[in-house]
Amino acid sequence: MTTTTYLEALEAEAAHIMRETAGEFDRPVLLFSGGKDSIVMLHIAVKAFAPAPVPFPLLHVDTGHNFPEVIEFRDRVTAGLRLTVASVQDYIDRGVLPDVPERNGLQTTPLLDAIEAGGHDAVFGGGRRDEEKARAKERVFSLRDEFGGWDPRRQRPELWNLYNGRHSPGEHVRVFPLSNWTELDVWQYIAAEDIALPSIYYAHEREVFDRRGMWLCPGAWGGHAERLVRRTVRYRTVGDMSCTGAVESAARTPAEVVEEIAASRITERGATRADDRLAEAAMEDRKREGYF
Missing domain, CATH: 3.40.50.620 (HUPs)
Structure with a gap:
């Protein structure tokens, strides 16, 4: 069976x-x-x-x-x-x-x-x-x-x-x-099916700035007046760079990302999307x- x-x-x-x-x-x-x-x-x-x-x-x-x-x-x-x-x-x-x-x-x-x-x-x-x-x-x-x-x-x-x-x-x-x-299901499926993803989903060093508790990349939307720092980060979701924040992470494989997400208590949009914080x-x- x-x-x-x-x-x-x-x-x-x-x-x-x-x-x-x-x-x-x-x-x-x-x-x-x-x-x-x-x-x-x-x-x-x-x-x-x-x-x-x-x-x-x-x-x-x-x-x-x-x-x-x-x-x-x-x-x-x-x-x-x-x-x-x-x-x-x-x-x-x-x-x-x-x-x-x-x-x-x-x-x-x-x-x-x-x-x-x-x-x-x-x-x-x-x-x-x-x-x-x-x-x-x-x-x-x-x-x-x-x-x-x-x-x-x-x-x-x-x-x-x-x-x-x-x-x-x-x-x-x-x-x-x-x-x-x-x-978590998505990442477990990615790991099981060995699906390729853009590299930014895994930990890498990047220049970022802090805006309202989120790490954003510099660009036309900001980062010129703010203090830029280098952090080891990854992205839980990707979208427009002006509102998509990174999270500090050492996860470099799908298995490590699965372990990290299993311990998380906040959704990816709640953690990394500034556009969802504009109003309830x-x-x-x-x-x-x-x-x-």
């Missing part, structure tokens, strides 16, 4: 969600940032549809302030796949968006425009319920209105792994295959406007 492990069960659930989405929707797309969650999603998608190719394209919203190591990794991993890059800088150059130091909040307009231009009726995201309170409210299939906005009151029941993808013209559904995973409902407010 074969016993299914916990990680195998999580992988099977995610693969089932992806296959259901591919069968139920006309033009799905997978958001791929080069971060660990999107890398795990792509890894599962490749396994779920093998030996056929992944049946949907990838989409990345590039703020222009992304970590160079992550962009290099993104381009290398997606070679041969269909990748569309929506550039925040393009919108700034055209005067559609303001040129501000912190660009994370500027991603919504390029994202929604890319979804509309591609005619995408389903969008895979790597959001997990353990990350943040607003994400904990969402179903696996999360309906968005014609403006990309999220209304918690329109959540649908999801019993017995049955997912309701019905939507009106102009609406789309955000799909979260990793919804039931935790950060910062993430939920952004979701209502169309953000992931």
